[in-house]
Amino acid sequence: MGRNQNRDKPKKEKKKGGRHGGGGRMSAPDASAKKKDRMSKREMRRRSKQKREDQWREDLAKFSTQLAVFGLKIKEVKGDGNCLFRTIADQMEGDENKHLEYRKQIVRLSCRYLLDVDRLHHEEQGVL
Numbered sequence: 001m002g003r004n005q006n007r008d009k010p011k012k013e014k015k016k017g018g019r020h021g022g023g024g025r026m027s028a029p030d031a032s033a034k035k036k037d038r039m040s041k042r043e044m045r046r047r048s049k050q051k052r053e054d055q056w057r058e059d060l061a062k063f064s065t066q067l068a069v070f071g072l073k074i075k076e077v078k079g080d081g082n083c084l085f086r087t088i089a090d091q092m093e094g095d096e097n098k099h100l101e102y103r104k105q106i107v108r109l110s111c112r113y114l115l116d117v118d119r120l121h122h123e124e125q126g127v128l
Helices: 029-067 083-093 094-123
Strands: none
Touching: 083 094
16 A cells, blocks of 8 residues: 555544533533542642651651761751761761861862872873
């Protein structure tokens, strides 16, 4: 069959109406069923959200217990882009405002490590 294979088939009638195919209003039983379905879905979403929140609280409590073994605790710090260093400073010294010193130390150590790795890589390749 070629390009004109649909030429002999009868055309389907187009449905009249809006997006859902109906031509007008729904009957009362249909509308009631749809409303119940929406309410049921809404309730399922609410329960699911509540379950996730409960699970989050439970996980947070477990994590807090695990941290306590090491003398650490969960604490909110200022979210200004230095939060990693603020948390380290807070846990190490009890003062998140000492974050800059920890940032400097970590950057210094990271650069030294990267230079060592780069040097070793070049030695392995026979390039100095």
